[in-house]
């Protein structure tokens with residue numbers, strides 16, 4: 001599980017561990033990860049939680065994590081690609097990718113490919129991509145994926161979350177084509193009060209943005225516990241089929257209990273999905289399921 005130090009990832013990892021899953025908290029700050037692991041063990045003495053360093057915005061770290069993890073495990077029932085940043089000013093990852101596209105999509109694309117041996121060795125394995133309702137504002141700008149010519153913080157976030165859904169669908173098609181008994185699904189939490197909004201406000205200069213998000217959190221947001229339900233449903237519900245997208249059932253998919261939800265037409269575009277896959281292979285150097 002990536003991004004399990006706070007918000008939805010923390011809740012999801014804790015619920016899985018408390019209900020008997022053996023969970024790796026894949027985090028960029030291992031001290032915070034250990035703190036989370038200790039809190040989970042305090043809630044459930046038998047919980048099997050392990051903390052490993054993973055910065056998804058650094059392909060070297062992704063490779064190092066995957067090699068270490070594969071050295072210690074031969075099967076992977078569930079990979080939850082959840083870590084993310086939202087609507088931040090333009091910045092670059094260790095590999096020179098625009099930070100939101102690099103973190104939210106490319107790092108997870110590489111991670112999934114590098115962990116494939118354990119996924120293919122586990123019949124019924126699931127890969128869950130955590131997207132967002134904001135995928136609907138996204139557009140794939142294949143001529144400027146990194147926003148080098150024109151950048152908007154929300155535009156880049158929307159593109160990265162659209163990429164999560166295109167990746168999810170293409171991964172599912174490639175599992176099917178290769179006859180691999182794994183499946184790929186996606187989820188989104190609606191609007192949940194987590195660190196996502198405050199991190200965005202801080203990186204954009206703070207001020208009124210904290211007040212704006214604070215008001216939104218109080219008036220509209222659901223709790224992180226509720227926001228994690230679609231991910232948990234996508235990860236564990238036996239009736240969820242490959243290619244499904246799970247989100248909240250309330251008005252505007254902002255809150256409520258999980259159900260299968262629709263995607264934008266851009267997210268269902270197969271040509272875009274193929275083009276994104278090829279671009280992601282080229283950019284990360286991780287090639288799989290050709």
Ligand SMILES: NC(=O)c1ccc[n+]([C@@H]2O[C@H](COP(=O)([O-])OP(=O)(O)OC[C@H]3O[C@@H](n4cnc5c(N)ncnc54)[C@H](OP(=O)(O)O)[C@@H]3O)[C@@H](O)[C@H]2O)c1
Pocket residue numbers: 002003004005006007008009026027028029054055056057058082083084085086103104130131132133134188189190191192193194195196197199227
């Ligand atoms: N909250 C919402 O309303 C909402 C709505 C739609 C979609 N989502 C999606 O839900 C997912 C989880 O977000 P959240 O709301 O739980 O936010 P959050 O509380 O800010 O959690 C984000 C997590 O991602 C981790 N992360 C960020 N960059 C990373 C990197 N380079 N390497 C490894 N970990 C990294 C963070 O680690 P640190 O603690 O080290 O920063 C943190 O654990 C995201 O993909 C987000 O796009 C959230």
